Amino acid sequence: MKLSARSKLIKPAVTLALAAKAQALRAQGVDLANFTAGEPDFDTPQRIKDTAIVALKKGMTKYTDVRGIEPLREAVVAKYAREYGLSYTKDEVLVSCGGKHALYNVLQATLDPGDEVVIPAPYWVSYSDMTLLAGGAPKLVQTTEENGFRITPEQLKAALTPKTRMFILNSPSNPTGTGYSRDELMALIRVLERHDCMILSDDIYEKIVYEDFRFHNIVSLQPGLRERTILFNSVSKTYAMTGWRIGFAIGPAAVIKAAGTIQSQSTSNATSIAQAAAVEALNGPQDEVTAMVREFEARRDFVVARLKAMPGLSCYNPQGAFYVFPNVRSLFGRKWKEKTLATPADVVEYFLEVARVLCVPGEDFGSTENIRLSYATSLAELEKGCDRIEAAIKKLA
Ligand SMILES: Cc1ncc(COP(=O)(O)O)c(C=O)c1O
Structure with missing residues (x-):
């Protein structure tokens, strides 16, 4: 069937495709550290859920x-x-x-x-x-x-x-x-x-x-x-x-x-x-927002410090949101099996294959040197993922 020219102008959101990949790997029993989430890992506050339930009942x-x-x-x-x-x-x-x-x-x-x-x-x-x-x-x-x-x-x-x-x-x-x-x-x-x-x-x-x-x-x-x-x-x-x-x-x-x-x-x-x-x-009261932001800030501090300490990575310290965008340029030219890493997508693929850590390549955000990690996940998961990335970097020739 013929598709419109308009539909061919654009590509599917990469973040959604990666989330699906993560789900598929987990379904196969792979222990994955997933840093692709574009959403808080917290639950919607109860008062908000209760309001929806009342509205439904009414x-x-x-x-x-x-x-x-x-x-x-x-x-x-x-x-x-x-x-x-x-x-x-x-x-x-x-x-x-x-x-x-x-x-x-x-x-x-x-x-x-x-x-x-x-x-x-x-x-x-x-x-x-x-x-x-x-x-x-x-x-x-x-x-x-x-x-x-x-x-x-x-x-x-x-x-x-x-x-x-x-x-x-x-x-x-x-x-x-x-x-x-x-x-x-x-x-x-x-x-x-x-x-x-x-x-x-x-x-x-x-x-x-x-x-x-x-x-x-x-x-x-x-x-x-x-x-x-x-x-x-x-x-x-x-x-x-x-x-x-x-x-x-x-x-x-x-x-x-x-x-x-x-x-x-x-x-x-x-x-x-x-x-x-x-x-x-x-x-309503905004206390849950304050608590969530405090937790995000602790995670940001943790993940930025860990990434900065890794040889070959630099990491800008963000003022907000829940993403870090480390620069992986200095990993380009390093080798894995027969393959030479040359792009953020290569680095993301390497981290997925070797470290079982999933990040988002920078290309779709308009960057040729960075990858995106979301820290909307627990500190334990962040620690596990950072340990794995560090070990994987050391394995590169
Ligand atoms: C910068 C930015 N704008 C807008 C959105 C859209 O969010 P939503 O449609 O869930 O309100 C997102 C979601 O990731 C975002 O990161």
């Missing part, structure tokens, strides 16, 4: 408003007022099936063929493919580890052209964990002020930040950007609710309305009872 099992139930859109409005002093109305909020779906709808609603989208690389895998699906042209800007994987104002300025339709910001970032400080964001804002493009700020790791790093909302730093900025958020990572599929786009009513129309002709509303649960997530 019969909240029908279609809802396509844009999301009013209490949820109101909870999002209240969150942005409380946390960032921003005033949005519920017509400026769209509830979708996860942050990913919210981004997809907005890109579909705003991009025309040939529109350029500036994306700092390494980047979250879906930005470029979703841009392509919407007919846009991803313009990847390679950041360096020396700059903490942050796009510089000079790089941003050079990337913006009359064809630039939008800039995608992701802080803290997947896959690098990099967060932009207030001053770093202000420097980017100065460039964006002089160029009329949209700004998409994917803030889904805003709460998962460490030490004295503070997340800054770009609109609260520069309210003048409000009319051309769309904020993205989600309950997935903050509340360990990845499977519930609830995310948000927040921005000017015209864009939100157009994205909602696209949603109305594709999926309709996000799941009714998951929306009820998300209201509780946003409005």
Whole structure:
């Protein structure tokens, strides 16, 4: 059967394919240390689960408003007022099936063929493919580890052209964990002020930040950007609710309305009872989030120290999210059986075959030198995996 040209523009999300591989190996009884998870290993807090159960028992099992139930859109409005002093109305909020779906709808609603989208690389895998699906042209800007994987104002300025339709910001970032400080964001804002493009700020790791790093909302730093900025958020990572599929786009009513129309002709509303649960997530006590972040921070400290101590690896110390993105370049040229390691994918394959550790190669995030490890797994598992990687590196010729 003939497939559309559109379907051939993109590739399946590599992280999902690897998760399936891990499951298959485990089913065969292989003792695998799996560092591919893009989701917290914690359970959804009980109060949130209980809210969904009550909603179910009350019969909240029908279609809802396509844009999301009013209490949820109101909870999002209240969150942005409380946390960032921003005033949005519920017509400026769209509830979708996860942050990913919210981004997809907005890109579909705003991009025309040939529109350029500036994306700092390494980047979250879906930005470029979703841009392509919407007919846009991803313009990847390679950041360096020396700059903490942050796009510089000079790089941003050079990337913006009359064809630039939008800039995608992701802080803290997947896959690098990099967060932009207030001053770093202000420097980017100065460039964006002089160029009329949209700004998409994917803030889904805003709460998962460490030490004295503070997340800054770009609109609260520069309210003048409000009319051309769309904020993205989600309950997935903050509340360990990845499977519930609830995310948000927040921005000017015209864009939100157009994205909602696209949603109305594709999926309709996000799941009714998951929306009820998300209201509780946003409005209820936030203690579980604090406890989860404390645990992530201990794991980050552990895994960064271990990786840095391994001969041949360097590792940037992330400000947030739950990933590390070590540089494996110095393993290139080393030999295993007849094979010479030459790419991150080769290193990932080597670690899988020899160490029984599964990581994600950097290629799909736009890196030719790094691999991604998620530390959303127990300290014991991290220790086991690091021991194995260390031993495997020693075996290389
Ligand atoms: C940077 C980033 N944005 C968005 C998402 C989408 O998350 P969800 O659709 O579960 O809200 C992810 C998930 O991995 C992510 O890492």
